[in-house]
Amino acid sequence: MIYLDNAATTLKKPHCVAEAVMKALCTMGNSSRGTHDSALQSARSVFSARMALAELFRAPGPEQVVFTQNATEALNIALNGLFSKGDHVITTDLEHNSVLRPLYRLEDTGEITLSVVPADKRGCVDYGDFERLIRPETRAIVCTHASNLTGNVLDLERIGGIARAHGLLFVVDASQTAGVYPIDMERMGVSVLCFTGHKGLLGPQGTGGLCIARGVDIRPFKVGGSGVQSYSRTHPAELPTRLEAGTLNGHGIAGLGAGVAFLLEQGVEAVHELEIGLARRFYEGVKDIPGVTVYGDFSHWNRTAVVALNIGAYDSGEVSDVLAEEYKIATRPGAHCAPRMHRALGTTEQGAVRFSFSLFNTPEEVEIAIHAVKELAKCD
Amino acid sequence: MIYLDNAATTLKKPHCVAEAVMKALCTMGNSSRGTHDSALQSARSVFSARMALAELFRAPGPEQVVFTQNATEALNIALNGLFSKGDHVITTDLEHNSVLRPLYRLEDTGEITLSVVPADKRGCVDYGDFERLIRPETRAIVCTHASNLTGNVLDLERIGGIARAHGLLFVVDASQTAGVYPIDMERMGVSVLCFTGHKGLLGPQGTGGLCIARGVDIRPFKVGGSGVQSYSRTHPAELPTRLEAGTLNGHGIAGLGAGVAFLLEQGVEAVHELEIGLARRFYEGVKDIPGVTVYGDFSHWNRTAVVALNIGAYDSGEVSDVLAEEYKIATRPGAHCAPRMHRALGTTEQGAVRFSFSLFNTPEEVEIAIHAVKELAKCD
Numbered sequence: 001m002i003y004l005d006n007a008a009t010t011l012k013k014p015h016c017v018a019e020a021v022m023k024a025l026c027t028m029g030n031s032s033r034g035t036h037d038s039a040l041q042s043a044r045s046v047f048s049a050r051m052a053l054a055e056l057f058r059a060p061g062p063e064q065v066v067f068t069q070n071a072t073e074a075l076n077i078a079l080n081g082l083f084s085k086g087d088h089v090i091t092t093d094l095e096h097n098s099v100l101r102p103l104y105r106l107e108d109t110g111e112i113t114l115s116v117v118p119a120d121k122r123g124c125v126d127y128g129d130f131e132r133l134i135r136p137e138t139r140a141i142v143c144t145h146a147s148n149l150t151g152n153v154l155d156l157e158r159i160g161g162i163a164r165a166h167g168l169l170f171v172v173d174a175s176q177t178a179g180v181y182p183i184d185m186e187r188m189g190v191s192v193l194c195f196t197g198h199k200g201l202l203g204p205q206g207t208g209g210l211c212i213a214r215g216v217d218i219r220p221f222k223v224g225g226s227g228v229q230s231y232s233r234t235h236p237a238e239l240p241t242r243l244e245a246g247t248l249n250g251h252g253i254a255g256l257g258a259g260v261a262f263l264l265e266q267g268v269e270a271v272h273e274l275e276i277g278l279a280r281r282f283y284e285g286v287k288d289i290p291g292v293t294v295y296g297d298f299s300h301w302n303r304t305a306v307v308a309l310n311i312g313a314y315d316s317g318e319v320s321d322v323l324a325e326e327y328k329i330a331t332r333p334g335a336h337c338a339p340r341m342h343r344a345l346g347t348t349e350q351g352a353v354r355f356s357f358s359l360f361n362t363p364e365e366v367e368i369a370i371h372a373v374k375e376l377a378k379c380d
Numbered sequence: 381m382i383y384l385d386n387a388a389t390t391l392k393k394p395h396c397v398a399e400a401v402m403k404a405l406c407t408m409g410n411s412s413r414g415t416h417d418s419a420l421q422s423a424r425s426v427f428s429a430r431m432a433l434a435e436l437f438r439a440p441g442p443e444q445v446v447f448t449q450n451a452t453e454a455l456n457i458a459l460n461g462l463f464s465k466g467d468h469v470i471t472t473d474l475e476h477n478s479v480l481r482p483l484y485r486l487e488d489t490g491e492i493t494l495s496v497v498p499a500d501k502r503g504c505v506d507y508g509d510f511e512r513l514i515r516p517e518t519r520a521i522v523c524t525h526a527s528n529l530t531g532n533v534l535d536l537e538r539i540g541g542i543a544r545a546h547g548l549l550f551v552v553d554a555s556q557t558a559g560v561y562p563i564d565m566e567r568m569g570v571s572v573l574c575f576t577g578h579k580g581l582l583g584p585q586g587t588g589g590l591c592i593a594r595g596v597d598i599r600p601f602k603v604g605g606s607g608v609q610s611y612s613r614t615h616p617a618e619l620p621t622r623l624e625a626g627t628l629n630g631h632g633i634a635g636l637g638a639g640v641a642f643l644l645e646q647g648v649e650a651v652h653e654l655e656i657g658l659a660r661r662f663y664e665g666v667k668d669i670p671g672v673t674v675y676g677d678f679s680h681w682n683r684t685a686v687v688a689l690n691i692g693a694y695d696s697g698e699v700s701d702v703l704a705e706e707y708k709i710a711t712r713p714g715a716h717c718a719p720r721m722h723r724a725l726g727t728t729e730q731g732a733v734r735f736s737f738s739l740f741n742t743p744e745e746v747e748i749a750i751h752a753v754k755e756l757a758k759c760d
Binding site (some may be wrong): 026028036198324337 | 607
């Protein structure tokens with residue numbers, strides 16, 4: 001199988017990831033629960049993953065890195081723990097339901113009001129809109145780093161500058177960029193960075209987290225066992241424990257730590273260049289095929305390695321099925337949990353077929369995928 | 381190392397668990413996201429784990445099994461999603477902070493009122509207290525199946541009978557019993573069973589969940605991407621998706637499914653007998669050592685394979701450290717996130733040293749542990 005669904009989850013991981021999970025499964029106790037060797041080993045492994053992530057994202061320190069099950073949980077923790085009644089929040093058309101639905105829920109219960117920066121037909125925003133939408137009660141800008149549908153990247157440094165200038169919180173969904181596009185929390189002025197472990201970070205599923213700038217206070221979402229301060233009626237107030245209740249996914253975090261260590265060794269810039277090389281070749285190969293429509297902004301390559309397209313009026317699900325069954329190429333059709341983005345692109349009915357590349361894909365695989373699209377377009 | 385900290389996490393898992401995780405890590409896509417082979421394989425693996433768990437717990441069906449990161453998350457979902465303002469809830473002194481802290485938070489914000497069934501010095505409850513504490517506004521009984529400190533088991537069928545007779549919800553924390561003590565949701569009248577995957581179920585960390593009786597409505601805790609109904613403003617209303625937002629821990633759930641399959645093959649009754657045999661031998665070996673105090677009710681063996689003790693007035697942390705360093709025996713000292721239980725036992729200052737056994741421990745390991753306690757008691 002040629003796996004081109006890396007924006008959903010990276011299938012191929014470096015060997016060190018599986019090895020780390022395997023070792024953890026055979027030797028690891030419960031992190032922060034007890035002081036015997038295997039519990040301490042677990043605690044050390046978790047701490048070392050925090051260190052690696054803090055380095056990767058230029059987060060303020062390992063204790064500001066909180067582990068969760070996935071980016072959705074991280075976003076729920078941030079969005080439910082930051083705002084007060086009457087706050088106004090700005091988000092964008094590019095968002096995934098993991099951002100939209102928590103915000104909609106807060107809006108529907110009257111907790112916040114919400115404004116959305118629109119995207120045009122290429123999935124691009126006008127950065128002036130962020131500024132224009134700010135009101136006296138605006139508390140935060142919440143946005144993705146890159147659209148999971150088009151691969152368009154938002155200029156975080158620019159948006160972070162606007163947030164900083166107006167004293168706003170800046171919450172970022174880095175699901176599509178963590179590990180494959182450079183992130184510098186400090187330079188970009190990010191208050192809370194939410195990430196998932198199983199995509200660009202090359203870790204196992206069941207991992208993810210938040211990196212939190214110092215001074216940003218998030219109320220606990222889950223509370224419970226903490227391994228420390230057991231006699232306190234309330235969950236410990238200190239990060240990272242403040243936002244981590246119950247036994248951590250020590251086995252998964254060991255794998256995530258190995259994935260991040262691999263990326264630090266390779267360099268995110270090098271990974272990005274490699275992936276973009278593949279995506280660019282694919283884009284060049286398909287963009288002029290008669291009947292093929294490619295979505296997104298390809299006027300520059302500051303983007304992720306995602307190319308979404310349609311062939312004629314074919315349903316994207318049908319095309320994706322044929323690609324899977326006849327060409328053994330895995331892609332993702334449909335709505336991609338990005339309803340507003342599809343509305344902006346005008347693809348709500350048809351959906352789109354998303355090809356997403358990882359550093360483990362090869363130029364040969366790209367050629368086969370181009371060939372498949374060409375053949376399918378001929379049937380149009 | 382002799383690992384006797386299985387109540388915190390089981391270190392030794394059956395080979396099939398690591399194999400399943402390994403296979404998943406090499407071949408698995410994102411469950412419910414796409415229809416190519418690796419995504420479907422992931423969906424099938426997750427479904428098969430739901431089936432196995434429904435069989436193990438006699439849950440009403442696989443769609444009533446919801447996956448979470450751990451039992452704490454499951455309990456937070458249940459306790460934050462079931463009650464309305466003014467509800468009264470009954471819990472017990474045996475609870476872990478994963479039950480207590482979510483309930484305290486609801487109490488402190490004025491959402492619920494709370495009554496606690498007291499435990500005596502052996503950690504036992506008077507079942508009549510459940511009935512006596514019921515008021516017109518009582519909505520639920522929330523309790524653990526077994527104390528993580530003493531190993532005392534609560535008679536769920538009896539408590540479930542009381543709940544049923546008064547039309548109350550019955551929420552159970554099965555962290556200490558899932559996989560090692562028979563559970564029959566239907567017979568026991570359990571409304572919501574919360575479990576963790578990495579203890580008696582022999583799965584990886586980062587797994588757990590809830591089994592929900594039909595007709596019990598839990599409001600979503602997290603919302604976000606669901607892979608289906610992407611154009612809906614709200615999270616899908618149907619179980620299990622209703623309570624599962626974001627990418628599932630497919631890799632971990634594959635391992636959990638293998639662990640549960642192993643248990644179904646062995647039979648939970650057989651596992652319980654094996655573990656209790658080890659715990660019983662340990663108890664018999666230490667109970668009469670001068671200076672040793674054992675906590676809990678050992679008048680019968682309807683209990684879990686946990687034996688907590690102290691040696692003279694020694695701090696439990698010190699004893700546990702010496703056991704780890706000089707005898708290479710891993711135990712868990714301190715408060716065990718069970719503050720009310722320690723208060724009932726009178727051990728808040730000293731804590732206790734908890735020995736907890738799994739089916740992979742051996743009689744030889746038990747003898748070594750008894751010998752170690754004997755030697756340490758001599759120093760007293």
